[in-house]
Amino acid sequence: MSSFPGKQKKYTYEDYLKWDDNNRYELIEGVPYLLASPSVLHQTVVGNIYFRFKGCLNDRKCKVFTAPLDVLLPQNEHIEEKDIDVVVQPDIFIVCDESKIKGGKNCKGAPDMIIEVLSPATASRDFITKQNLYERAGVKEYWVVSPEEKNIVVFRMDERMKYNTYGIYGEDSVVEVRIFPDLTIPVKDIFV
Numbered sequence: 001m002s003s004f005p006g007k008q009k010k011y012t013y014e015d016y017l018k019w020d021d022n023n024r025y026e027l028i029e030g031v032p033y034l035l036a037s038p039s040v041l042h043q044t045v046v047g048n049i050y051f052r053f054k055g056c057l058n059d060r061k062c063k064v065f066t067a068p069l070d071v072l073l074p075q076n077e078h079i080e081e082k083d084i085d086v087v088v089q090p091d092i093f094i095v096c097d098e099s100k101i102k103g104g105k106n107c108k109g110a111p112d113m114i115i116e117v118l119s120p121a122t123a124s125r126d127f128i129t130k131q132n133l134y135e136r137a138g139v140k141e142y143w144v145v146s147p148e149e150k151n152i153v154v155f156r157m158d159e160r161m162k163y164n165t166y167g168i169y170g171e172d173s174v175v176e177v178r179i180f181p182d183l184t185i186p187v188k189d190i191f192v
Contacts, residue, residue, distance in 0.1 A: 014082035062096040110137040
């Protein structure tokens with residue numbers, strides 16, 4: 001085992017698995033990013049969202065997960081797991097294709113839906129870098145949740161496999177979940 005060596009080269013999942021300095025990282029196109037410890041507000045919002053989805057998914061084949069759990073986003077389907085250079089830990093994600101989680105240690109391939117809860121340190125990465133990664137990987141629906149502003153920005157994949165901003169939902173709104181047309185979530189329930 002080795003501790004995290006720095007940002008001087010491009011890394012892979014094989015390298016990532018060897019870091020043993022008790023920190024959490026994401027690997028974005030071979031570049032490691034240290035994950036900050038979440039705040040109480042952040043974790044409260046994550047828990048509220050997870051609870052809403054977990055209760056609705058009990059009778060479906062889809063599963064909801066929370067960080068820390070690695071999501072590997074290979075650039076192509078032929079790349080070996082050890083050589084993947086994008087490893088993220090979304091706050092919440094939903095997987096409906098069981099083959100993506102069959103190994104039991106991670107999710108390999110795009111989840112159907114990803115939800116990131118903003119922290120001051122991660123806002124630009126969540127809105128720009130990760131949005132681009134998730135779009136390229138084919139994540140059907142991506143939510144960015146702001147505990148400070150008490151809103152949700154929803155991005156949905158269109159027929160061209162590009163994200164469109166579907167809407168910005170404030171506390172008085174109800175968000176429809178595209179991958180589950182019968183599921184709606186009152187935004188105010190997330191920020192209690």
